[in-house]
Each structure stands twice: as structure tokens, then as C-alpha cells.
Amino acid sequence: MMALIVITSGKSSPGTTTTVAALAYGWPAPLVVADCDPAGGDLATGWLSPWWLAGKLHPGQGLLSFTTATRHTTTITADLLAPHLQPVPPAPRARLLAGLADPAQAISLQEGGWTRLAQALTALGTTPNGPVDVLVDGGRLTAEAEVPWPVLEAADLVLLAVRPVPRHLHSAQPALTLLRQRIPTDRLGLAVCGTGQLGVREAHTVLGIPARLGLPEDPDTAQVFSDGLPPEANVHRTKLARTAARAADRLHAAGTTIRRSHWIPANTGVAR
Numbered sequence: 647m648m649a650l651i652v653i654t655s656g657k658s659s660p661g662t663t664t665t666v667a668a669l670a671y672g673w674p675a676p677l678v679v680a681d682c683d684p685a686g687g688d689l690a691t692g693w694l695s696p697w698w699l700a701g702k703l704h705p706g707q708g709l710l711s712f713t714t715a716t717r718h719t720t721t722i723t724a725d726l727l728a729p730h731l732q733p734v735p736p737a738p739r740a741r742l743l744a745g746l747a748d749p750a751q752a753i754s755l756q757e758g759g760w761t762r763l764a765q766a767l768t769a770l771g772t773t774p775n776g777p778v779d780v781l782v783d784g785g786r787l788t789a790e791a792e793v794p795w796p797v798l799e800a801a802d803l804v805l806l807a808v809r810p811v812p813r814h815l816h817s818a819q820p821a822l823t824l825l826r827q828r829i830p831t832d833r834l835g836l837a838v839c840g841t842g843q844l845g846v847r848e849a850h851t852v853l854g855i856p857a858r859l860g861l862p863e864d865p866d867t868a869q870v871f872s873d874g875l876p877p878e879a880n881v882h883r884t885k886l887a888r889t890a891a892r893a894a895d896r897l898h899a900a901g902t903t904i905r906r907s908h909w910i911p912a913n914t915g916v917a918r
Contacts, residue, residue, distance in 0.1 A: 648777035650767055651897060652682075652798050653837055654784035654825075655807040656817035661839035662807040665861060665890075666783045667693040667871035670740045672882075672891025675898050676778045678731065678770060680743040682709065682763070683785025684752040684792035687745015688872075694742070695874030697735050707732060708744025710751050712766070713759040722762050724769035724778075736877070745783070752792045764796040779898055787821040795828060803897075804829050805837040805858055810845035815852045822853055835859070840868075859893050861886060 655662045667689060670679045681687035690698050690705045697703045712730040716722065731741040746752060755763075770778040782801070787793055798804050804825060808818045825834055835858030838846045846860040864886035870877045871886075881887055 648771035648779050649803070649897060649900065650771075650780040650782070650801045651803045651805065652782040652784045652801040653805045653807055654787045654798070654821070656814070656819075656821035657786055657788050658809075658814045658817040660807045660809045660814050660818075661861075661868065661872075662785070662837075663688050663692060663783050664868050664872040665807055665837055665839055665859070666781055668861065668868075668886055668890035669894045669897070670734065670781055671737050671871070672887060672894045673737065673739055673779065673781070673898065674891075674895050675739060676776070677737075677740040678727070678743060678767065678778055678780045679734065679737075679740050680709070680763070680767060680780060680782045680797075681745030682760075682782050682794045682797055683745055684755070684794060685749045685785050686747065687783070689742060689783065690744045691874075693871050693874050694734065694736075696876070698874075702735070703732055703742070703744070705744050705747050708742070709763070710746055710754065712743065712763065713755050716762050716766075717759075719762070722765035722769065724766055724773050727766045727770070755794070756792070760794045760796040763794070764800040767797065768800050787824055789820065789824065793824075798825075799828060801829075801833065803833055803835060803858065805835050806853075806855075807837045807839055808849055808853070809839050810841050810848040810852075815849065818853060822855070831855070837861070859897075860889075861893070862889055 653662050681689045690703050734740040734742050767780045808814050834855050837859040838849045838857050839861050840863040846857045850857045862885050867884040867886040
């Protein structure tokens, strides 16, 4: 069985894209990383920017090209995604669905585009070569913003990224209210970024939903995953990368349980 997991945030920038990149880097099984931020994707031009600058990644091949190619398609299957996916050099098990280059392009997804994408991503659970997990960067969630609701509603788990500091906790509350209106509570959780166990507990106490994922403060490694700086030789041994890899193992292993009962008891994955 596969797991379809979306990570989103409130209006602050708690590290959603960095978290997606760190998880993808350590993911233990076939994975599609879908950059679905309506405000414009940063994975190809951020974490993967060395390959983008070298001409090995094409930001135009991804979400927008899939939406355009399937505009008149009535039956959506997983294989329709294949021409729009690209290899992820630092994560050989992953393939990237690159995000929008310009927020204005989001209008092209309003007439069924997000629904077709949700159908195609869900269909990855029944591919002939075996199920493929999906990790989605959902961007920021505000009342004013375009939101890929069909993708969030198809997800087995929606994680609200937050840092356990007042302004992040404050901005997460309206986003959580929006999520609760459309996503069942048992499919909601927190991705607590840049903290330890005490911070994870604080976020849970303030926001009232379980912390399903916690990542430690590690600015140097976080910059590799957010800005694509040349990674150190042993980046996989860093605190952030190791913690994210353990979290990725658990998220993947929980895939069958997610599909059967939506989720399992939390294990935050914070390095101790």
C-alpha cells in the first residue's frame, strides 16, 4: 500500500519545503515528490538548483505540463504522470513533479486541474510495478490563497508545518481552522520544525493535534535542503538528515496502516 502525505503551513515560513526535501532525501522506497505550492514551486530551483542550473532539471516539466496535457482527458491514470516526472539526483528513489514557475499559472489548475492531479497521485498506489508513495509540498494555507484542496482531501495525512515560537503558532491557528473544515481530524497532524522534544510538546499543547513529525534545529543542513548549497560530503550523517531519514522510514512503513485506518499513534522522530 502507498501513502499520500501533504505538508502545508500557515502564512509564516516554518520550513515546509525544507521538510519535504529532507524527507525525500532519506525516503526508503519509490517516491513521487509533488511541488503543489500555488504560489510557485521552490524544490527545483532551491534544493535541486545545482542540477537546474546545469540544465539537468526543467521547471516547466511538471505540474503545469501535466495539467495542460490532461485538460481534455476523462480517465486519469497514474501513467499520465510519467512524462512530467523528473529524476531527483540526490535522492535516486524519488521523482519530481516540478511546481509552478509563476503564481499566475495557478489559474490553469482551477478548472479541474487539482482534481486530475489528485486522481493521478492516488492511482500511484496501484501501479503494475508496485505502489509509489507521494510526498506533497502544499505551500501556504490561508483564506486568501489558492489551495489545492482536492490533493489535500485525497491525502492520507495532512501535516501542518510549524515552529514552536509564538508567531508561528499564531499563524498556524487560522490554517488549522481551515483544515478542520475539510479534513477529518484523524488525518491531521503537525510537522514541528527546528526544535527538540519540548518544542514538539508545546506545539501539540497549543494547537491541540498530534505532532506526527519533529525535526531538529540544524541550520547548515537546512540550508542545503532549502537553497541547494553544495552539500558536505557526509550530509547524510547530519542531525537533520538522520532524523528525517528515520521519520521517512516510519511514514513509509505506516503506509498500509494509513490506508486501512488513516493513521497510527504518533512518533515525533525528534533526535534525542
